Amino acid sequence: MSGMPRTTTDGRMMTTYTKAPGAPLTERQEARRRRILRATTRLAAQGGYDSVQMREVAELSEVALGTLYRYFPSKVHLLVATMYDQLEQLGGQLRRKPNKGLPPRDRVVDTLLRAFRGMQREPHLTEAMMRALQFADRSVSAEVDGVSRITTQMIFEAIHEDDTVEPSTEELAVIRVITHTWHSSLISWLNGRASISQVRLDIETVARLIPEDAPGGTAGEGSAAPHAR
Amino acid sequence: MSGMPRTTTDGRMMTTYTKAPGAPLTERQEARRRRILRATTRLAAQGGYDSVQMREVAELSEVALGTLYRYFPSKVHLLVATMYDQLEQLGGQLRRKPNKGLPPRDRVVDTLLRAFRGMQREPHLTEAMMRALQFADRSVSAEVDGVSRITTQMIFEAIHEDDTVEPSTEELAVIRVITHTWHSSLISWLNGRASISQVRLDIETVARLIPEDAPGGTAGEGSAAPHAR
DNA sequence: GCGTAATCTAGAACGAGTTTCAGTATTGAG
DNA sequence: CTCAATACTGAAACTCGTTCTAGATTACGC
Numbered sequence: 001m002s003g004m005p006r007t008t009t010d011g012r013m014m015t016t017y018t019k020a021p022g023a024p025l026t027e028r029q030e031a032r033r034r035r036i037l038r039a040t041t042r043l044a045a046q047g048g049y050d051s052v053q054m055r056e057v058a059e060l061s062e063v064a065l066g067t068l069y070r071y072f073p074s075k076v077h078l079l080v081a082t083m084y085d086q087l088e089q090l091g092g093q094l095r096r097k098p099n100k101g102l103p104p105r106d107r108v109v110d111t112l113l114r115a116f117r118g119m120q121r122e123p124h125l126t127e128a129m130m131r132a133l134q135f136a137d138r139s140v141s142a143e144v145d146g147v148s149r150i151t152t153q154m155i156f157e158a159i160h161e162d163d164t165v166e167p168s169t170e171e172l173a174v175i176r177v178i179t180h181t182w183h184s185s186l187i188s189w190l191n192g193r194a195s196i197s198q199v200r201l202d203i204e205t206v207a208r209l210i211p212e213d214a215p216g217g218t219a220g221e222g223s224a225a226p227h228a229r
Numbered sequence: 230m231s232g233m234p235r236t237t238t239d240g241r242m243m244t245t246y247t248k249a250p251g252a253p254l255t256e257r258q259e260a261r262r263r264r265i266l267r268a269t270t271r272l273a274a275q276g277g278y279d280s281v282q283m284r285e286v287a288e289l290s291e292v293a294l295g296t297l298y299r300y301f302p303s304k305v306h307l308l309v310a311t312m313y314d315q316l317e318q319l320g321g322q323l324r325r326k327p328n329k330g331l332p333p334r335d336r337v338v339d340t341l342l343r344a345f346r347g348m349q350r351e352p353h354l355t356e357a358m359m360r361a362l363q364f365a366d367r368s369v370s371a372e373v374d375g376v377s378r379i380t381t382q383m384i385f386e387a388i389h390e391d392d393t394v395e396p397s398t399e400e401l402a403v404i405r406v407i408t409h410t411w412h413s414s415l416i417s418w419l420n421g422r423a424s425i426s427q428v429r430l431d432i433e434t435v436a437r438l439i440p441e442d443a444p445g446g447t448a449g450e451g452s453a454a455p456h457a458r
Numbered sequence: 459g460c461g462t463a464a465t466c467t468a469g470a471a472c473g474a475g476t477t478t479c480a481g482t483a484t485t486g487a488g
Numbered sequence: 489c490t491c492a493a494t495a496c497t498g499a500a501a502c503t504c505g506t507t508c509t510a511g512a513t514t515a516c517g518c
Binding site: 026028053054055065066069073074075 | 503504505506507508509514515
């Protein structure tokens, strides 16, 4: 029916590839990739999703349009990759000043709120990346999974100060729910449908799913529910 | 720099309106509106977001393109309105066969899973509506709020069999978190990044935020956690 | 170095969302 | 019933994401 070239049943993008898909990029290529991501960040920070126009990104990063598409097969890919990039930096920052002493639940809340404050500083950039992330379809699965992985890791580290533990299924579910809440409420805030205090409240609410007990000090309220499944 | 006509600072769409924005629509207008929504549903059910093309919607509903845009100022508006429409029907269905007897937490899980099964029946339609909902920006706030309201209402009714109670702030936060989780995990499922059982697990997990004891007419607070901070 | 495959560039071209416009039809007030 | 305001139609135009083409350039095995 619809003669769409893209995403027929699979999702692979395959832009006339001839070489190995995971080729290790030469130095100049790495530089191009960086320029592109930098240009994207700049445009996004300036005016959000709509301001990230592929032609402009190409021009700003001094790369031909076709090349831009060779590196990032769509605008959404580009912005999700940018998000990954930003998250890596954020992760580094967060790790640098850990919030010891608090019970795990509070550490998670603290981490997410700190991240939130970071995003408040660049609302347009945040909007661009989040819109792309939420809009992404199957063809961006791999990239979205990357973002998901790094986010999960961040929350997991907030729960366990020592990162030697393996997460349980139950714990992963909790982390997924936290992530969902984090993304959605961020979007609501960006769209002016939720206030900052509402975002905070939502985070505190969902954090109640994290069991109280943990290494480090705990305190005494009644836990939400240890029961799973 | 970017000579964008749209969304300069506000977000109002204002398509050369001259009359009152909330004019009560004549009969023929109501019919047109219905035809448009029906056409949208059909196209969406057939091939998802990408298959809902404004020209096709216009043609199928026997309306000029300009008219379509007068009724729904963008594709996203159109799809969010469609979602509202579908939710209303779903709400009716759910109300018709209530799940008495269960504790509130289970009733919520049951309701959401039932809704989920409904969406599984029309995955393309679901995908189209959800993508639009998540992609919506400020200019669609009003419509998104409508969807949000109806969803909240649905979950609220699942918690309280009697609908006479007023929700507390705490309870609203829980409902918001549930909604966030519901939307996000639905999207993950649609994108093939989460399995059905994962969706179920996420819903069950987030439902733990609902206090065990059935308030059954309760005066509300003090249930689970007395609201942080 | 040479030659060839892979990559990059500039630019045109295509597709779908959105806007615009001139003309026609409908509506509603008086 | 008449007239002016409003809404609708059909079609073209505009924007921006995406694809395609032809010709440079670059990378690299020999």
